[in-house]
Amino acid sequence: MSAMESMKNKIIEARGIFKSFTIGGKKLEVLKNLNFSVNEGEFVSIMGPSGCGKSTLLYLLGGLDIPTQGEVIFNSNSYNTMKEKDMSLIRRRQLGFVFQFYNLVPNLNVEDNILLPLLLDDKKPKHYEKDLKKILDIIGLNNWRKHTPRELSGGQQQRVAIARALLFEPKLILADEPIGNLDSKSGDEIMKLFKTINKEFDKTIIQVTHSNESANYGNRIIYLRDGVIEKDGAVKVG
Amino acid sequence: MSCFKLAFKLLKDNLKIYEHYLMVLVVTVATYYNFVAMRYNETYIQLANRLQSTAIASFTCGFVLLCTVIFFMWHSNGFFFKQRQKEIGLYLLMGISSSKIGMVFAIESFLLGALSIVIGLPLGILFSKLFFMLLGKAVSLNVEFPLTISFKAVLQLIIIFTLIFVFLAFKNYFEVKKSQLINMLNATKKNSTVPKLNYPKGFIGVILIIGGYIIGVNVRQQEFDLLLASMSTLIMVCLGTYLLFGSFLTIILSKLIKNVKFKYKNVRIIWLNNTFFRLKINYKTLAMTAILAASTVTAFSISLSFKQFADDNIIMESPYSFSYISNEAEVKQNVEKVINESKHQLIGVNEISFFVVDTKYLNKKHRIDHKNQAIVTSYSEIEKTLEFLNFKNKEIILDKIRPKENEVTFVLNANTIASPFFVKGEELSMNGRVYTVKEDIKVPFTGNIPTLGRKNIYVISDKEYDELKTSLLEITLNGVSITNPEESEDLISKVAEIVPGGFEKVYPYISQYVWEYYALGIFFFLGLFISVVFILATFSTLYFKILSNALLDRDQYIMLKKIGMSRKEVEKTVYVQVAMEFILPIIVGIIHSIVAMSMVEQIMNVKFTLQISSGIVLFALIITIFYLRLSKNYMKMVYQ
Structure with missing residues (x-):
């Protein structure tokens, strides 16, 4: 971590996180005492073998699930002390989510899908016309705004999902296997888009991925194995 | 295994x-x-x-x-x-x-x-x-x-x-x-597909329903053929309902989806799109539900009304324990004597006088009076009868029907359960004079006795009645009220021996008409019974249909939760969406049933406001319970 980066603010922190599930009467410990933090502007990839708890960790960071023990601190506020409503507001305004299967509303057109978080917040879309156009330009789908997801390719759908995550200018973008469902060309394009968002728009990104290539687009990798952090370090350039 | x-x-x-x-x-x-x-x-x-x-x-x-x-x-x-x-x-x-x-x-x-x-x-x-x-x-x-x-x-x-x-x-x-x-x-x-907009079909649907309603509510006023009118109302409204949900609703929803101001408010866009895109598959069920709901509410309300109607009508058909025709004082005295000697006690006798005259309506195609003959009586006779029977709302009725000069009040005969004809305001000639019908009602007078019971009654003012008296032969019917009329067979035989003309002029208590009311009782029971099964089956069918939509919506709501839609917001959307697919067709059904009931009211010439209201209120109550349970389960399925 460079001196410059260490001066940046912590955006999210995991403190002593444990997560267990009870399956068939047996307790299964998925995450065991995780401690780490992510600073503003970082692009972190969480990697590890299947079942090591990567996605569970991402859900905990996004407040979609609660840890069995420990706490997640986002922007100096602990999720543990928040009500469901406040948690929804954080997800809506300060976090951006991107999923493997895009998760778009099939019956809404591209524009309405992107505007969804705004609508949830009772904001007037006409005030966001400029932002929408800018975002559509970034993702390169300005000509597709009136089309529904079923008329788009997988790569295009994922771009719409990224645009939706960007609309509210979130502090942190959480992506769960964002290119897991795409061919390598579309996958590369999406990762380049993430890189641009991270560098040029100074957005913090945490992604869960299986792919080394995808992880190399970021600047830090956290390796999980059997629910504990095995390695945590910067991406080697070159 | x-x-x-x-x-x-x-x-x-x-x-x-x-x-x-x-x-x-x-x-x-x-x-x-x-x-x-x-x-x-x-x-x-x-x-x-x-x-x-x-x-x-x-x-x-x-x-x-x-x-x-x-x-x-x-x-x-x-x-x-x-x-x-x-x-x-x-x-x-x-x-x-x-x-x-x-x-x-x-x-x-x-x-x-x-x-x-x-x-x-x-x-x-x-x-x-x-x-x-x-x-x-x-x-x-x-x-x-x-x-x-x-x-x-x-x-x-x-x-x-x-x-x-x-x-x-x-x-x-x-x-x-x-x-x-x-x-x-x-x-x-x-994936669901975009429904096609078909404007002609949508508007034909609405026109058919409105047309059906117009025929329905004017069946009596316009004197439509009853069978033809009810069949055409039924077909027009059913067909219209299918087109309403299949095309008209599609048009309305597509307009709303295009209306930026409307759709972006309160995340309406979610339920609006879900309902719109599913209409192509769902409209048949929605229309079917509307029609079934209409049948259920109508069956239920009519059943309640039949019961009320039967109870109310028994007094019209059988106002007295028995009756006989005679205006000889001696005969009357002898009858009283026989009653006093029997095991029965005399409660009272209502003597009513009237004439039988030929009638002719001046502007009416249909025949109103049986063999164009009717009973003419005076206002006082009706007043006396209602007093004697302590008829409910007698003051209001008497006030309403008091005829002025050249006016008559039409009283439907006791033999007809309901008449589809509307005579208020019509002109008719009786005994060489022209009268205007002031009111059209049903109150007890002679009861459903042979011959006379089939004749309608025209009530004229006392003054005019006295004038007629000079030229026509007056008939007197003695309506007798005694204790235990069910066991009066022996007494009646004795009375028949006294009254000149014997059994031809004596009308006993037990008559075949009673069976018709037992039948109404059975209809009432079957109607209620069928309504209950209808409600249960219709609502449950829709219940499962809507829950199977929840299966399709699940991923979408999970995603909305992830991007920050709170439980409350999802709940709001779900409740509106379920209402669109559950309450809307039922409201349409209830409106249909109100028209259907108005037809029945016109045909039977009775107001069933209380029965209709209780039918609708009960139905609404059951719907609400189903709706809340359904929305809760829907929520459970999409937001676990």
């Missing part, structure tokens, strides 16, 4: 999913048993033998009941199949042959059916005492319907329901057998 064992295990594991379905099946089996048992009940058979219409009504009700039950089972079965497609896909993936899985599912659905018979039948038998007690009460007969277990009914029920369950089991078997693995696994990912 054998197919049977596996099916048994699956049924046990899935019992929670089947909870509501099983409950409805059990109630259906129990009610169906009672219905069949009623038809095999000795007392009922005797009653039905006297009245063919009862037998026809009960047969029709039985048929409709069965159709509704099959409709319900068919739809709910489809829902469970959809819900378990992924599971079937997984079994196929594991290499189990489709015919074996089909067999397991067929056996499972059959076992479920058998379970409903095993629970429902004893329950039905247990409740039959209550059922027959209610039936006895409904027909106002002092007869007991003895409680017996009807083996014929049990056998008939087992055969019919087994046939239905076997049929459904076969359906499941063949559906699994022909299913393809990939379709099963992707069952919930099916």
Whole structure:
């Protein structure tokens, strides 16, 4: 971590996180005492073998699930002390989510899908016309705004999902296997888009991925194995 | 594991999913048993033998009941199949042959059916005492319907329901057998298509409904042919309802979706799009629900009204214990003497005088009066009669009907239950004079006695009546009220010996008309009974249909939750979406039923406001319970 980066603010922190599930009467410990933090502007990839708890960790960071023990601190506020409503507001305004299967509303057109978080917040879309156009330009789908997801390719759908995550200018973008469902060309394009968002728009990104290539687009990798952090370090350039 | 064992295990594991379905099946089996048992009940058979219409009504009700039950089972079965497609896909993936899985599912659905018979039948038998007690009460007969277990009914029920369950089991078997693995696994990912907008169809739908309504509410005023008018209203409204949901609603929703101001407010865009895109598949169910709801509310309200009508009409048909014609003082004295010597006590005698005259309506195509003859009486005679009978609302009625010079009040004869003709404001000539009909009502006067009972009554002012008296022969009917009129046969024979003309001029208490009211009682009972099953089956069908939509919406709501939609917001959207698919067709149905009831009111010339309101309120109450339960379960499915 460079001196410059260490001066940046912590955006999210995991403190002593444990997560267990009870399956068939047996307790299964998925995450065991995780401690780490992510600073503003970082692009972190969480990697590890299947079942090591990567996605569970991402859900905990996004407040979609609660840890069995420990706490997640986002922007100096602990999720543990928040009500469901406040948690929804954080997800809506300060976090951006991107999923493997895009998760778009099939019956809404591209524009309405992107505007969804705004609508949830009772904001007037006409005030966001400029932002929408800018975002559509970034993702390169300005000509597709009136089309529904079923008329788009997988790569295009994922771009719409990224645009939706960007609309509210979130502090942190959480992506769960964002290119897991795409061919390598579309996958590369999406990762380049993430890189641009991270560098040029100074957005913090945490992604869960299986792919080394995808992880190399970021600047830090956290390796999980059997629910504990095995390695945590910067991406080697070159 | 054998197919049977596996099916048994699956049924046990899935019992929670089947909870509501099983409950409805059990109630259906129990009610169906009672219905069949009623038809095999000795007392009922005797009653039905006297009245063919009862037998026809009960047969029709039985048929409709069965159709509704099959409709319900068919739809709910489809829902469970959809819900378990992924599971079937997984079994196929594991290499189990489709015919074996089909067999397991067929056996499972059959076992479920058998379970409903095993629970429902004893329950039905247990409740039959209550059922027959209610039936006895409904027909106002002092007869007991003895409680017996009807083996014929049990056998008939087992055969019919087994046939239905076997049929459904076969359906499941063949559906699994022909299913393809990939379709099963992707069952919930099916895309809906954009519905096409068809403006002419949409507007024709609305015009048909409005046209049907106009005919319906003007049936009496315009004197439409009753059968033709009701058939055309029925066809126009039914067809219109299909077009309303299939095309008109599509147009409205597409306009709303294009209206940026509307759709972006309160995340309406979600339910708006979900409803819009699903209309193409859903509109038939919505229309069907509207029509079924209309039938249910109408059947229910009419049943209540029939009961009220029967109770109200008994006094019109039988205002006295017995009556006789004579205006000789000596005869009257002798009759009184005979009564005083009998075991009965005289309560009172109402002497009413009138003439029989020829009538002719000046501008009416249809014949209003039987053989163009009618009774003419004075206002005081009616006043006296209503006082004597202590008729309800007599002051208001008397105030309303008081005729002025050249005016008459039309009183429908006691023999006609209801007349579709409207005579208020018409002109008619009687005895060389022209009168205008001031009011058109039904109150007791002669009762339903031979010949005179079939004649309508025209009430004129006392002054005009006195003038007529000089030229016409006045008839006097003595309406006698005594204690225990049911046992007055001996007394009547004695009275017949005194009155000149004998039995031709004496009208005893027990007459055939009573049976018609017993029939109304049975209609009332069957109507209520059918309504309950209708409500249960219709709502449950829709219930499962909407929950199967929840399966399709699940991923979408999970995603919305992830991007920050709170539970409350999802809840709001879900409640509106369910209302669009559940409450909207029912509101349309209720409006249809109000028109239908207005038709019945016009035909019977009675106001059933209380009965209609109670029918609607009760229906609304049941809808609300169903709606809340449905929305809650929908929520559970999409936001677990």
